[in-house]
Amino acid sequence: MDFTEDQLQRYSxxxxxxxxxxKGQKKILNAKVFIVGAGGLGCPVGYYLAAAGVGIIGMIDNDTVELSNLQRQIAHNTKKLGVHKVDSAKETFEALNPDVKIIGIKERISKDNIIDLIKDYDIIVDGSDNFPTRYLVNDACVMLKKPLVSGAILRFEGQVTTILPKEGHCYRCLFEEMPPPGLVPSCQEAGVIGAITGVVGSLQATEVLKLILGKGDILKNTLLIYDALKANFRRVKVPKNPECPVCSENPTITELLDYDAGYCRI
Amino acid sequence: MEDVRINKKINIKGLVCPYTFVKSKLAVEDMEIGEVLEILLDYEEAARSVPKSMEELGQKVLKVEKINDTDWVLLIRKDRS
Structure with missing residues (x-):
């Protein structure tokens, strides 16, 4: 495949x-990335991956755009209130770059659909806002051996880590079990500074592009923590847990669980 | 120097930076190590910047020559993939 004149300019x-x-740009154009969530993190991740020319971007989110989202969810706008987030994001990203195909899925991700949804993608990005989804996506990616770029934000703090199943740690090596419901506040309860979603989402998009290109050091066995109030980045080593219930040699979790048990989702 | 065998030629007259380098770099990417690319261009700044960028990538600049009032010819040998 040769570049068109427009592509030469766009990707110069x-x-x-x-x-x-x-060669690297062609890898990007041929890549398939799946993003869980079209909210605070999914918006900047999708935006930069679409700008970079990632050929196919899958996005799942069952929510519609609300006014309270627009303080941070930059793919949406005031005219899109009430529209499904994946439809809104698809319109934004395809307007930015006609080279990319956005596949929007208006469903909740669950143990029953996740394998079929992600199995044809090269890299998975978690931009979800709750623990049941975070553990579901981790376990499914470990089982399918899919690279997972995980991000989280709360208040003035963000975290990013990249999970390469079998090679490095997984989310359960870091936090083996989900915290009990109510212990960790959600963004709805605790608030979030809008711009931090751009910091963390851009870090996630950069990790994805490095994985596609096979260049640089990946956040494998590492949790990167950003403290916006202190304007400080910290790297924390995360060793692979040889007894990890999902990614060790002898896992105790061998099929996807009912992650929602005990959790209410708003 | 006289008997350099040219494996590929591109004419990028009319292009300005950075597209002069983009086109030259893509041409070199598709060549084998040791092969020589001839670039014909008419943007003066590129006659300086393209050889510099090629050297930074590890390629060998064999010739930079102004051939008439408007045009330059560069010869680049691919030394690194």
């Missing part, structure tokens, strides 16, 4: 980079 700043070049 990538092609010039020694780590990308024409």
């Amino acid at each position: 700043r990538h092609i010039i980079l020694p780590e990308v070049g024409g």
Whole structure:
């Protein structure tokens, strides 16, 4: 495949980079990335991956755009109130770059649909806002051996980590079990500074592009923590747990669970 | 120097930076190590910046020559993939 004149111009700043070049840009154009959530993190992740020319971007979210989302969810706008988030994001991203195909899924992700949804994608991005989904996505990615770029935000703090099943740690090596319901406040309860979603989502998008290109150091066995109030980044080592219930040699979790038990989802 | 064998030629007259380098870089990517690319261009700044960028990528600049009032010819040998 040769680049069109428009593509040469659109991706010129990538092609010039020694780590990308024409070959790397073609890898990006042929990549398939699945994003869980079209909210605070899914918006900037999808935005930058669409701008970069990722060929197919799948997005799942069952919510519609609300006014309270617009303080941080930058793919949506005031005219999209009441519209499904994945439809709103698809329109934004395809307007930005006609090279990309956005596949929006208006469903809740669950143990019954996740395997079929993600099995044809190269890389998975978690931009969800709740623990049941976070553990579901982790376990499914470990079982399918899919690279997972996980991000989380709350108040003025954000976290990013990249899970390469079998090679490095997984989310359960870090936090083996979900916290009990109510212990960790949600964004709805605790608030979130809008711009931090851009920091964390951009870090996630950059990890995805590095994985596609096969360049640089990935956040494997590492949790990157951003404290916006202190303007500080911290890297925390996360060793692979040899007794991890899902990613060890002898896992105790071998099929997807009922992650919602005990949790209410709003 | 006289008997350099040219494996590929591109004419990028009319292009300005950064597209002069984008086109040259893509041409080199598709070549084998040791092969030589001839670039014909008419943007003066690129006659300086393209050879510099090629050297930064590890390629060998064999020639930079102004051939008439408007045009330059560059010869680049691919030394690194």
